[in-house]
Amino acid sequence: MIVLRRFYNKLAAGTIPTLSGAGSGVTVYEQKEQTPPLLMIQKQTTGALLVGPGLTKILPFPQGYDGTTRLSAVIRVDNSVRFSILNSNAAASNVLIKGTKTQAGRFAFVDFLNSIAVHNPTSSSATVQYTLFEIPDLTLDTSFYGLVPASITPTASGGTNFVATSRIFAGSVRLDYTSSPVTNGAWTQLFASVGLAISHIEVFDSSGIAMEIGIGTAGSESRILLVPPGGIGVDETIAANSRISVRAVGGSIADVGELDMNLFS
Amino acid sequence: MSAWTMFTNALLHVFEDKTIDAEHSSATLAVMNNDDRDDTLYFETDSFLLDQNEARDLALPNFSEAEWIYITLKVNGEVEVQVLSLDFDNVSPLRSYTKAFGDSRFPGFLQISTYNVLSIVLVGVAANSSIESYASVICPPTDGRLLTN
Numbered sequence: 001m002i003v004l005r006r007f008y009n010k011l012a013a014g015t016i017p018t019l020s021g022a023g024s025g026v027t028v029y030e031q032k033e034q035t036p037p038l039l040m041i042q043k044q045t046t047g048a049l050l051v052g053p054g055l056t057k058i059l060p061f062p063q064g065y066d067g068t069t070r071l072s073a074v075i076r077v078d079n080s081v082r083f084s085i086l087n088s089n090a091a092a093s094n095v096l097i098k099g100t101k102t103q104a105g106r107f108a109f110v111d112f113l114n115s116i117a118v119h120n121p122t123s124s125s126a127t128v129q130y131t132l133f134e135i136p137d138l139t140l141d142t143s144f145y146g147l148v149p150a151s152i153t154p155t156a157s158g159g160t161n162f163v164a165t166s167r168i169f170a171g172s173v174r175l176d177y178t179s180s181p182v183t184n185g186a187w188t189q190l191f192a193s194v195g196l197a198i199s200h201i202e203v204f205d206s207s208g209i210a211m212e213i214g215i216g217t218a219g220s221e222s223r224i225l226l227v228p229p230g231g232i233g234v235d236e237t238i239a240a241n242s243r244i245s246v247r248a249v250g251g252s253i254a255d256v257g258e259l260d261m262n263l264f265s
Numbered sequence: 266m267s268a269w270t271m272f273t274n275a276l277l278h279v280f281e282d283k284t285i286d287a288e289h290s291s292a293t294l295a296v297m298n299n300d301d302r303d304d305t306l307y308f309e310t311d312s313f314l315l316d317q318n319e320a321r322d323l324a325l326p327n328f329s330e331a332e333w334i335y336i337t338l339k340v341n342g343e344v345e346v347q348v349l350s351l352d353f354d355n356v357s358p359l360r361s362y363t364k365a366f367g368d369s370r371f372p373g374f375l376q377i378s379t380y381n382v383l384s385i386v387l388v389g390v391a392a393n394s395s396i397e398s399y400a401s402v403i404c405p406p407t408d409g410r411l412l413t414n
Contacts, residue, residue, distance in 0.1 A: 039371050070366055080380075082353065087362070095348055095361035098333055098380045102406060103304065106335070108376035111364040121353035138368045 040143055044133035051081065051120040051128055059116040059130050067114050070135040075107040077118075079126035083107060086114040110135060167264035170196040174260050175246070177207050181255035187214055187221045187245035196265040198238035204231040206257030209250030213261075215242045231260075238263075306332075306410055308401035315344055315389030315396060323385040325400050332402045333380050340365040340373040342394025344387055351381040358383075364390065378403070 043062035051057050065071060075083075077099040085093040099105025120126045136143035173190045175182070182188045190213075205211055205227050214221035215238060225236060226249065238244070244261075248254045307325065315321060323346075325334065330351070338344065343366040350359045359381075367373030387396065404410065 074376075080353065082359075083361075085361075085363075087364075093361040093363060094352075094359040095363070095377070096350060096353060096359065096379050096381060098378055100405060103403065105378040106376040107378070108374055109363040110366040110373050110375075135366065135371075138371055144370060 041133045046131045049128045051126045053123050056117055056119040062132055070110050071113045072110045072133050072135055074131045076129040077105040080122055081126050082119045084117045087111050167200055170263040170265040172262045176258050177254045177256055181253050182248050183253045184248040187247045189245050191244040193241045197240040198263050198265055200264040201236045202233040202262040203227050204260040207254035209254055212247050212249045214245050221245050304404050304406050304411055306402045306404050311398045313396055315394045317389050317392040319389045321387045323400055334382050335378040335401045335403045337399040338365055338375040339397040340367050341369055343390035344394050345390050347386045349383045
């Protein structure tokens, strides 16, 4: 049986031979467990600590582990030590783990963990070897190798650079200077709040004087763009939800013509 | 890295085999797989289901507080092993709550080798948790009972 087990342990997935002759009738009951999907492990650490007599040390967690996911801990010791574990969802846990130089002590578990401390109460040093790895969401196929369906069909010519070829319209405004004159004093609001982050502005202005576009709350506007008579279209970055206003610069008042503005994200 | 293979090999080794397989990259588990000595006095295997909050005492044959206990669980679901024991001074009580979590694709494994144990209780955390357990009393290789048992 042991020989068979050794043989089957070496087999690749799915290659179950037909048993015959002297080996027939033997149930290789662990075969199913030899061909599981492999887990994708994102955070892992392995190491060893030498804990002197009477000392306490903390096992280092994998980089980036924050206790909000389950961590699998596999620990091997060659002496009797006491583990003190803080879980995120349970009381403090304390237990002695016994091992010797010839017969190692083992401690393996899975939990949401805040800390693992190991204390050596004996009069001789203890070696603590550990492997800690994060358990991904086991309900997702993407947490396993080989279970991810092809969701994107590659094309022969590669992808499309959508950033450089198109812009998304994000809003517009028209201001008639005849009915709503704009002075060089207070700013006149154009947008109370633009929803999207803006990357491009187009402005048409027929007032005949230079105007300025500003962002900021009422009374705290600051210029981001000087609009020459006629208008301008430029790449300009404006944060989402900004307030946009206009004010006259080239004269005391713009009271003829109109302003048209298109925003693109 | 194949955590499954590492665990499976370690588990197979624990149960009966001394085979050393190289299908792992973790030093701890590599060494664990190469541990070639488990002098077992008594062992018991079992397979059962636990519902949420359902508790089950783990009783070992010929068990006493002074014995060296080794337990391995394979879990589909989530269970907690509660161990009431004594500290190194043989007086102060210790309590531990150790969990195993997994599913059919990646079962949870729990291993614990301890002593000074007063009681061990398995409690279901998730409903319908399936558990395969191996519980044993082990000893140093010099223990005379290895010859007389």
